[in-house]
Each structure stands twice: as structure tokens, then as C-alpha cells.
Amino acid sequence: MSGTHRSQVLATMVAVIATALLVACGETREAAESAAFVDDRAGLLGPAEVAGVTAWHEALLAQYGIDYRVLTVAGSEDLAALAVRHFERGGVGSLSPQGRGLLLVIDAGGERVRLEVARSLEGVFVDSFVAFIEREQMAPFFAAGRVGDGIVAASELVAGRAEQAIAMAALEDGDAPASSTGAGAESAATVGSGYERPTARAAVDTHAQGSPLEAVAAYVAAMAAYDADAALDLYTPATRKMLAGHVMTRGQMDNLVRTYRACPEARVRQQGDHAVVDHPGEAGGCAPWFVERGADGLWRLDLLTMQQAIRFDTRNRWRVAAPAALGPFAFAFDP
Secondary structure, X not given: OOHHHHHHHHHHHHHHHHHHHHHHHHHHHHHHHHOOOEEEOOOOOOHHHHHHHHHXXXXXXXXXXXXXXXXXXXXXXXXXXXXXXXXXXXXXXXXOOOOOEEEEEEXXXXXXXXXXXXXXXXXXXXXXXXXXXXXXXXXXXXXXXXXXXXXXXXXXXXXXXXXXXXXXXXXXXXXXXXXXEEEXXXXXXXXXXXXXXXXXXXXOOOOOEOOHHHHHHHHHHHHHOOOOOOOOOOEXXXXXXXXXXXXXXXXXXXXXXXXXXXXXXXXXXXXXXXXXXXXXXXXOOOOOEEEEEOOOOOEEEOHHHHHHHEEEOOOOOEEEOOHHHHHHHHHHHOO
């Protein structure tokens, strides 16, 4: 081989190796960037929203071994193919020894979302459930322009589903590689299109009630009927004002009804015109209700004080986070 020919061959080999290294470095960089819980390429989330989603997903990993990532893009012709590709290249599920991975892809341009589910979670996060949380939990928040809140609201249902799976021994515990076979669902979701409250599917009595227990029962019945009207007579005036600015979803209402119908028998503790309805013996999932008697002698729910005083953790366990906010209901929480 002549010296000139050798030089040409060597130059070709160097170019091939260099190209391969560039590709490998690009894929490695993509994997490293995707290792974050949130990869907001479309710029849909502010720093506080990214921090909030990250905190929730760190908790999901710590508590349930679920490695849940979020990717936003400005547009994609094939969202399913993009999700599978990013799932593999980004190592979604690799932070979980059991290979429990979830990937939420938000396509801002195509106004679609897709939640990709790892093989090890397919039996728990079935396609119908995934479609439900996309359509009935995320989409309403996205329509209101609250993308971060929509992601967290869906994460709450993911945590609830994981709790149920643990109780039923349905989560696989063995070590497994992180992989996706295309399981999941894709739904329409438009950011900032305008939130519309769910319409009640049945007429129920939403007037103020004659007793605290009846008021709570009427509220649960209203949620079961998807009555998202913020101006129900069943609410105190301050609660109506607060709810007027809130997003209420069918996913939230279904979750509330399912939770409280499984609670132990309720009791009432009353002091004057204020009462607390709680569930002795429950393990932290059945939060107490605050109920107030008005000048007409009827009882209404004070959801505003509940929101100010009670907080839920990532396992949906409640606690009194702000004792000073309990106000006239503090009597029921005295040591």
C-alpha cells in the first residue's frame, strides 16, 4: 500500500471514529439531561413549578420505587415513538431497582400528552387508568394554564394507585431492567385554552343540611355526581369565594369519593356553631371535615379553613400543618 493510500485510509478511519464519538457523546449527554425528573424543552414550566414537580417525583421514587420523568416538547409528529425513544435513551426507570418507570411527554404544539409505562408497571397502571388521569386530571389544569399543578395533581393519583397496589401485593418486587413495550395512553391536552367546570351528571341535594353528618354526606354525594359548582348552598360564603378560583376535576372528585366511602364510621364533635366530623381509627387517609352552622340554623362545609389548616403528604396522609389556622375548630384538636 502506498504512503498516500495509507494516509487516505487512516484519515477515513479517524473521521469514522470521530463521528461515532460525537454520536455517542450526544446520546450520553441526552441521557444525562434526561436523568433529571423534569426536562422542560418547550419552556412550559417556571422554576417554582419545576421544583414542585421534582419534589413530588423524588418522593414517588423514595416511597414507591417509581422513577417518574417529565419531558415537554414544542412539537412531535409521532408522540408514541418519541416517548419510547426517550424512555430508552433517557434511562427512564433506571433509578428504580424494580425498573418501575413512568414518562410523561407533553407536546405543546400538538396539544397532546402521553404517559409511557414501564413493563414492570403495566399491570398496575393499565391503559384505561392512564387515559383517565390524563383526560380527567391533567387536561383541566392544563386548560387553565396551570401545567405544573396538573402534573402534580396527576402524581397524586399515581401515588394513590401505588398505595392500592401495595395493599393488594400487586407491585412486583423483584429486580427488573427498565424497559417499555409501548404501554400507556395518549390524550388531548391544550395549554391555556380555558378551564370549564365539570357538569353534574345527576341532580343531588346540595342545600345546607340539618346536621354536620348530613352536610358531609351531601358533599360526598355532590362529588359523586361531579357537581363542581362553586356556589353551592352547602358551602360557607368564604368557601364559595375560595372555590370560584379553583380547578375541580373529575379525577379529584372520584378520588375523594373512593377515599371517604372506605373510611371508618364518622363521629361528630361540636362546640357551639362549629363541628368537626372525623373518623376514629383511620390511618391518616380520612381527613376531618369542618362544618359551620349559619344564622338559619343549617350546617355548611368550611373548606377554606380546612385548606388553610390541613395538609396532605405524598402518601395522601393528612396532618394539621397550621394549628393557628384552625380558629373555632381548634377544640377538636387539643392535646
